[in-house]
C-alpha cells in the first residue's frame with residue numbers, strides 16, 4: 370500500500386515502521402520529504418504510479434499504487450482510469466503501458482532505463498527469422514521494444530511463458546529473445562530447442578538433424594546470466610538449510626540447482642508461503658530488501674554484487690522530477706503500436 374499521509378512528519382513515521390531496519394533516520398527523513406511531495410503531485414496530475422518489484426525499498430514500499438511483476442503491471446496499465454501513468458520500471462515496461470493505454474500520458478522517470486534483453490534483438494532480426502521459418506508463430510518476451518513486439522504473434526512474460534507456449538497449437542514456435550528463458554520453458558514443456566546461426570550473409574538454420582519444436586535467440590539478461598551453479602553450491606555449503614529461488618532468466622543449470630523458479634511476484638509469494646529459516650534470491654538484489662522489509666522474521670541472503678543498472682536508474686528524486694516536469698514521455702508510432710498491441714492483448718487473453 371502506498372504511504373499517503375497529510376504531513377511530512379506523518380509520512381516519515383509511516384516509513385520508519387516499514388524501513389527502520391534498512392535505512393538510518395536522517396536518510397529516512399529526506400526520503401519522506403520526497404515521498405510526501407510525490408504523493409501531492411500525483412493527485413494534482415491525476416496520476417497512477419506503477420512500481421516493478423526491483424525498485425529500491427524506499428521507493429517500492431512508499432509510492433506505487435500497484436507493485437508487481439511485468440504481467441501484473443501490464444494488466445494494471447490496461448485498466449487504469451487515471452490521466453497519467455508513471456512507470457517506475459524500465460523502458461520496455463513503460464512502452465507496454467503506452468501500447469495498451471495510448472490515450473494516457475506515460476512517464477518513465479529516467480531517460481534511458483534500458484534492458485540487455487530488449488537491446489539483444491531488432492525488428493529486422495525478427496523479419497529475417499520469419500523468412501527463415503515461414504508460417505511459424507512468433508512468441509516474444511515482453512522484455513523487448515515495441516517494434517519487435519509488432520513483428521510478433523504473441524507476447525509472454527516470465528510469469529506466463531509456459532502457458533502461452535502450451536496454448537499455441539503449432540508444431541514449432543519461434544521464442545525470442547532470451548536464450549535462458551527459452552531453455553527453461555523448453556525443459557518444462559519437454560520441447561527441444563535450436564538456435565539459428567548469424568553468418569556474414571545473414572541468418573541460417575543450424576546444421577542439425579534433431580526434431581525441434583522451439584527456435585530461440587541468443588539474448589541474455591546481463592544480471593541473471595551471472596549466477597552460477599557454483600554460487601549455489603557455495604551458499605548451500607555454508608547454509609545447508611537455505612531455500613534457493615532463481616528467476617527463469619537464469620540458465621537452466623542454475624534453475625535446476627535451485628528449489629524454485631518463477632517470475633519476481635511468484636518468488637515473493639513463494640517466500641511468503643514456504644516456511645524456512647533463510648532464503649537466497651538469484652535476482653536483482655533490491656527484491657531481497659523489499660521482501661525483508663515486509664517479512665522481518667525471514668532472513669534473506671543476496672548476492673548483491675550483481676545489480677540491474679537499468680532498474681537502479683529509477684529513484685525517488687527522478688520520480689518527483691518526472692511528475693514536476695512531465696518527463697520522460699513515452700511515445701510509440703501508431704502503426705507499430707496497433708501491431709504490438711495485438712501480441713500483448715493475445716497474451717493477456719490467455720492468462
Ligand code: 13P
Nearest residue numbers: 438439440526527632633
Ligand atoms: P518479471 O516479469 O518476473 O517481473 O521480470 C522482469 C524482469 O525484467 C526480470 O529481470
Ligand code: SF4
Nearest residue numbers: 484485590591592677
Ligand atoms: Fe533487463 Fe535483466 Fe535488468 Fe530485468 S534484470 S530489466 S531482464 S537487464
